[in-house]
Each structure stands twice: as C-alpha cells, then as structure tokens.
Amino acid sequence: MTPLLEYKTLVDVEDVKHLGVIVGQAFIASASESESFLKSVGFENLRVICRDGKVAGGLATLPMGMWLEGQSVPMVGIAGVGIAPEYRGGGVAIALIQNMLQELYAKETPISVLYPATQQLYRKAGYEQAGNYCTWEISTQDIRLNKPPLSLQPIADLNCEILHQLYQQQAQLIHGYLDRHSSIWQRLTQSEEKETVYGYLIGKQDQPEGYIILSQHSQANETVIQIRDWVVLSHGASQTFWSFLANHRSTIKKVTWQSSIIDSLTLLLPEQNAKIKHQKRWMLRIVDVCKALQLRGYKLGVETELHLAVKDDLLTANNNKFILSVANGKGEVRQGGKGELQIDIQGLSSLYTGLFTPHTLKLAGKLDAPDTALLAATEIFTSSAPWMADFF
Known part of the structure; x- marks a missing residue:
C-alpha cells in the first residue's frame, strides 16, 4: 500500500514543534536555534509534508525579490529543508519540493532560489546553478590604506531605515542581489549571546555613502573581523572601508567578507593578497x-x-x-x-x-x-x- 503524503500550507503549533526538531537534527542545531529560525521566518511561511498523518519534513519559504539588470523580480527563497531520518530515501523530499513549486506557480511566482545541500534532489525539481556566493579573506597587515577620506559614525540602532535605503541603492546595481526578507536583515544585525554586532555609517550623518556591519571573533588562535554586510556607493567610501579595517591590525589578524567572484573592492589594495576562502553556487528555478x-x-x-x-x-x-x-x-x-x-x-x-x-x-x-x-x-x-x- 502506497504511503499517504499530505502537503500542508497552514501549519499549526504542533506541526511547528515537530518541524523544529526535524530542522534542528538536519542542520545540527539546538532546539532553541531551530525554533528561533522558524519564528524569524514566520509560521505563515512554513510548509510541512506529512506521511500517514505524521510530520515527515518541511521547509521555509522567504518571499522577497532578486535584482536582475536593474529590476527586482519577485522571488521565493527556500530555506531549512529538512526530512526526518526515518523518512529519508522514500520520495518525501522530492514530493515536498514539487508540491511547493506547484503552490508557487498557482500564486504566479516568477522564480525561486535556494542553496542546495545536494544538487541531485533540486535538479530533479528543475533547479540549476545560477549564481555565486563567495567569502573572501585578507590579513589586516596586507591592506595598508591608513587614512580614511570620509568620517565614520557608529550606528546605535542597526534596524534604522537609512541602512535599508543605502542597501537598496547598491542592490539595484548588482546582478543577483536580494531584495531582502526581514529575517535576513534580522540575522545580519542581531547580536547573539557571545557575539556583539557593530555598525558604522561611512560619510556624513545626513548624507552617508555606505556602511559596514561587523562582528569580531577568535578562531583557532586567530582574531577575525567578520563583515556581515557592507555598502560602498563612492570611491571615497571604498577607500574608507579599507582604511577602517587596516586600522584594526594591532588586534585583528584577518578580515572576511562576502563579495563577487571577481571583487572590484580589491582593486584598491596594493597587492593581490585577498583570497577566496569559500565559494559555492546557489540554484534558481524558473517557476x-x-x-x-x-x-x-x-x-x-x-x-x-x-x-x-x-x-x-x-x-x-x-x-x-x-x-x-x-x-x-x-x-x-x-x-x-x-x-x-x-x-x-x-x-x-x-x-x-x-x-x-x-x-x-x-x-x-x-x-x-x-x-x-x-x-x-x-x-x-x-x-x-x-x-x-x-x-x-
């Protein structure tokens, strides 16, 4: 007898609890971490698939947009895809993704994007490689730009509207950038128990030309600045970006940031010392x-x-x-x-x-x-x- 699979778009509290356990196990996260993730997404954006009445897996949908040649195309990002171990290998995952895509088509969604844990599953559903996500790193000793042409202002409230406005100015110029979901902004700006997030406006308070959002870490006996988000809208802002980081060299060993596979920011550096530490491709589905x-x-x-x-x-x-x-x-x-x-x-x-x-x-x-x-x-x-x- 074929097991009965049911795709649910209206997820109740009990289903969310079960999904939290599944997602936590799938991504090696604690119950509190997975619960926090599901809450940040919003329960209305969760989808589950049940087998014989029991939650077998689920995912999160993130309604947002993707900037392509200066236009923001409505897009749904897919995150937190998890299947309980006892149901893996039985067709539950592909049924979940296919049902979700049929729902998106019915809602007239143009495209969907995700980061694959495995390409084979998502290719079966029509996704394919469509863009890059790169993490760069450089030693603070190799930056050597010490005089910022613009001032920097600490940001007291990282939820301020000016950050969103500056981000949108940069986003519409970059092919593949997100028109972000609120949960992504929250993750970028929210301090955690053992981590403080700092933000700085670049330029005048009333006419900023960019910003830097960062946190500091100690990893394997190395001190690291992790740039969580950045915007530079002028040559002066680019110079100030690097000068600000270079001036941390007495206490910070290296800096990491996300950028394109060919990063124009590195043109300002004296040598080709910046390296790609990690690179992967996201996948897109034409819905x-x-x-x-x-x-x-x-x-x-x-x-x-x-x-x-x-x-x-x-x-x-x-x-x-x-x-x-x-x-x-x-x-x-x-x-x-x-x-x-x-x-x-x-x-x-x-x-x-x-x-x-x-x-x-x-x-x-x-x-x-x-x-x-x-x-x-x-x-x-x-x-x-x-x-x-x-x-x-």
Whole structure:
C-alpha cells in the first residue's frame, strides 16, 4: 500500500514543534536555534509534508525579490529543508519540493532560489546553478590604506531605515542581489549571546555613502573581523572601508567578507593578497516562464527577438514555445514561435541569470540552437557574473 503524503500550507503549533526538531537534527542545531529560525521566518511561511498523518519534513519559504539588470523580480527563497531520518530515501523530499513549486506557480511566482545541500534532489525539481556566493579573506597587515577620506559614525540602532535605503541603492546595481526578507536583515544585525554586532555609517550623518556591519571573533588562535554586510556607493567610501579595517591590525589578524567572484573592492589594495576562502553556487528555478522573462531587466541598446522551446516536466504550462522580444531594457513574452532555441527548465535558469553563456550551455548539453538563436540569446542574457552577499 502506497504511503499517504499530505502537503500542508497552514501549519499549526504542533506541526511547528515537530518541524523544529526535524530542522534542528538536519542542520545540527539546538532546539532553541531551530525554533528561533522558524519564528524569524514566520509560521505563515512554513510548509510541512506529512506521511500517514505524521510530520515527515518541511521547509521555509522567504518571499522577497532578486535584482536582475536593474529590476527586482519577485522571488521565493527556500530555506531549512529538512526530512526526518526515518523518512529519508522514500520520495518525501522530492514530493515536498514539487508540491511547493506547484503552490508557487498557482500564486504566479516568477522564480525561486535556494542553496542546495545536494544538487541531485533540486535538479530533479528543475533547479540549476545560477549564481555565486563567495567569502573572501585578507590579513589586516596586507591592506595598508591608513587614512580614511570620509568620517565614520557608529550606528546605535542597526534596524534604522537609512541602512535599508543605502542597501537598496547598491542592490539595484548588482546582478543577483536580494531584495531582502526581514529575517535576513534580522540575522545580519542581531547580536547573539557571545557575539556583539557593530555598525558604522561611512560619510556624513545626513548624507552617508555606505556602511559596514561587523562582528569580531577568535578562531583557532586567530582574531577575525567578520563583515556581515557592507555598502560602498563612492570611491571615497571604498577607500574608507579599507582604511577602517587596516586600522584594526594591532588586534585583528584577518578580515572576511562576502563579495563577487571577481571583487572590484580589491582593486584598491596594493597587492593581490585577498583570497577566496569559500565559494559555492546557489540554484534558481524558473517557476513561471512568461513572468520571469517579462519582469527581469535587460541591457539598454539590445533590441532583438528569441524563439524558445522550453521543456518542463513538472509545471506543464511552461512546457511550450515562447517568443521573447527585447527592447528599451524590457522584455515582452508571447506563446508560439519557431522554437529555435531548445532548452529544458534547468538550462533556462542558468541562461536567465547569465551565469553561463549560451555557447557554454550548448557545450554542456543544456540547450540546442542554430547560430542565429545563439547570437540573440548571447545579446539578451550575457551580463556581469550574478552573485549575492546573503546565505539563507
């Protein structure tokens, strides 16, 4: 007899307790840590899957946006995917993800993003690599920029609106940045029991040009500044960013921060001493092909048309031919056309963000197209490398 699986969008208090235990065990966290995470997300954003009436697993959905070529595309981030050990390997995880995607499609969500614990599961559901998350590090002795051109002001309240405004100014310029969920802001700015979070505005109080949010740690006999979040909106702010960190060299050995795989901040450094300490790729799923292609931005000056034939075994409305017309930085989509560029929903995710070029995707067997369609796709989707500073 096939076990009965039930996907639930309205999660009651008892279900949340069970999910907290499952998530805690899955991510090697304490009960209080997993409970705190679930509360920060909001119970209305939790989803569980039950087998024969018992909670077998669940996940958190984070409604937010992703900045792509200057436009914030509505996006749902997926976090805290956990399946109880006794139910693993029985198809519960893929059923959970597929049900969640069908729910997102019904709600007209264009795209979904997650960080995979395993790519195989999420590829089965149509996700694919779409952008980078990199942690950099440098010794404070190697920075050697000691005179900040701008002043720094300590921030008493890290929940202040000016931080959100400065972040948005930077975010809309970075391909792949998040239009953040409140739980991400909370995690970046909240001090913990053994950790204090500090914040500094860069520039004048009434006209700041950036900020730094950081905490300090002692790891394996090394003292470290962990930059939790940063914004620099001018050359002076970039110089002040590095000068501020260099002036910690008497007590701090090294600094870590999140940035792109090619970090323009390091251009200010005297030598190539900054290194990528950790790098991984997040995955994206096109949930609604029409909405995803219409709502992202496109480079000004590009005026062309692309005929796609998309294969999607799960969300069958995407399993169709589409014509994407791009002009004046915007895209229009209609069904039909010649279907010259043949691509599955996974390959479309990598193409959509520009992580890989159409030519590279063709070599990898992710798409097939004549040269004219490849050229149009290259014009439309080639961009700066997509990345984000947030992990969720």
